[in-house]
Amino acid sequence: MDMTNHETILELKNLDISFESKNQTTEALKDVSFDVKKNEFLGIVGPSGCGKTTLLNAIGGLLSLTSGKILYQDFDVENIGFVFQDSTLLPWRSVIDNIVLPLEIRQKLNKEKFYNKAKKLLKLVNLEKFEKSYPQELSGGMKQRVSIARALISDPLVLLMDEPFGALDEITRNKMNTELNKIWKKTNKTVIFVTHSIPEAVFLSQRVIVLSQNPGTVKEIIEINLPEKRDMEILKNKKYLNYLIQIRKILYA
Ligand SMILES: Nc1ncnc2c1ncn2[C@@H]1O[C@H](COP(=O)(O)OP(=O)(O)OP(=O)(O)O)[C@@H](O)[C@H]1O
Ligand SMILES: [Mg+2]
Known part of the structure; x- marks a missing residue:
């Protein structure tokens, strides 16, 4: 795949990052x-x-x-979604409630709209049947699929x-x-x-x-x-x- 003709979306230029602690960099x-x-x-x-x-x-x-x-x-960075190594799901929330969380925090759309969106994403990640389950009832792979759906709900x-x-x-x-x-x-x-x-x-x-x-x-x-x-x-x-x-x-x- 020749990527040279594709539009650039992000450019990193001569990036340096150092961490300073008390006695070392x-x-x-x-x-x-x-x-x-x-x-x-x-x-x-x-x-x-x-x-x-x-x-x-x-x-x-x-x-x-x-x-x-x-x-x-x-x-801008608002349009960036994150999926971490650990699924970081909230154990007291069901699968679907975990997925809608980013929208809830940003107070976007109305509840019905964002639950419909979450259902579509559950289908995308093959977890339609688990919308009401809790994280502790899922395998590691399933949890990561939920966190992918959660990252996609803001349409980054x-x-x-x-x-x-x-x-x-x-x-x-x-x-x-x-x-x-x-x-x-x-x-x-x-x-x-x-x-x-x-x-x-x-x-x-x-x-x-x-x-x-x-x-x-x-x-x-x-x-x-x-x-x-x-x-x-x-x-x-x-x-x-x-x-x-x-x-x-x-x-x-
Ligand atoms: N907040 C921090 N304060 C000080 N040093 C840090 C901090 N975060 C990362 N580092 C250091 O920066 C370097 C890069 O760390 P980073 O976590 O980005 O590596 P990584 O490639 O993600 O490793 P891994 O594959 O193990 O996750 C390491 O030497 C780490 O000790
Ligand atoms: Mg790392």
């Missing part, structure tokens, strides 16, 4: 520059501690930058995902990846997806940004030339396997 990210194209699925892969969460938090406006800038093309332009399937077993994770690919195709969102799993990044992404460690810098940006629709068949695809080898080489270099 941690340089989390250094001179990070890349752009994000409208509607693309962008994977970010790198070892633990290389600054992936810091990068997403910066894009989501949750952190101030030490230097550099982030340019948002015709939108950009969806940030921080290792959302990191705690799942391999089989469930592969299933979730196939589902996420479908959701991405259906909703047309721009997705920035962070993971330390190389197979997951290649499976999902149109481009993969490879980060190095201490401080995090962009090592390389790899275009993944595979069909947009992805399923388990791809795990045997020679091109797919070659991307895994290529990215491993970069990371272990």
Whole structure:
């Protein structure tokens, strides 16, 4: 997939982020520059501690930058949705009540309208039958699907995902990846997806940004030339396997 002609939605320019504590400075990210194209699925892969969460938090406006800038093309951080590693659902609220929470907080629309929207999203994430269930009655994969629906209810332009399937077993994770690919195709969102799993990044992404460690810098940006629709068949695809080898080489270099 040649992304060069696609419209740019986000630009990161020479981003530096350091954390100051009493007696030390941690340089989390250094001179990070890349752009994000409208509607693309962008994977970010790198070892633990290389600054992936810091990068997403910066894009989501949750952190101030030490230097550099982030340019948002015709939108602002209000239009960004987050899915965290841990589903962060409220245990005392049912599935559907968790999904409508962001709208409730912003006092948007009327109740009936946003419950209808939540029902559509439950269908999208294949959980129609669980609207009245409580988080503790769901499996880890199901909880993450609820948190994807919750992130989509505000209809964000950009969806940030921080290792959302990191705690799942391999089989469930592969299933979730196939589902996420479908959701991405259906909703047309721009997705920035962070993971330390190389197979997951290649499976999902149109481009993969490879980060190095201490401080995090962009090592390389790899275009993944595979069909947009992805399923388990791809795990045997020679091109797919070659991307895994290529990215491993970069990371272990
Ligand atoms: N609030 C903070 N205060 C001080 N240091 C921090 C803070 N947040 C992150 N760091 C440091 O910044 C670096 C990057 O952390 P970050 O959480 O972004 O890594 P990560 O790539 O998301 O790791 P993981 O894959 O384990 O989630 C680490 O060295 C971490 O210790
Ligand atoms: Mg992290």
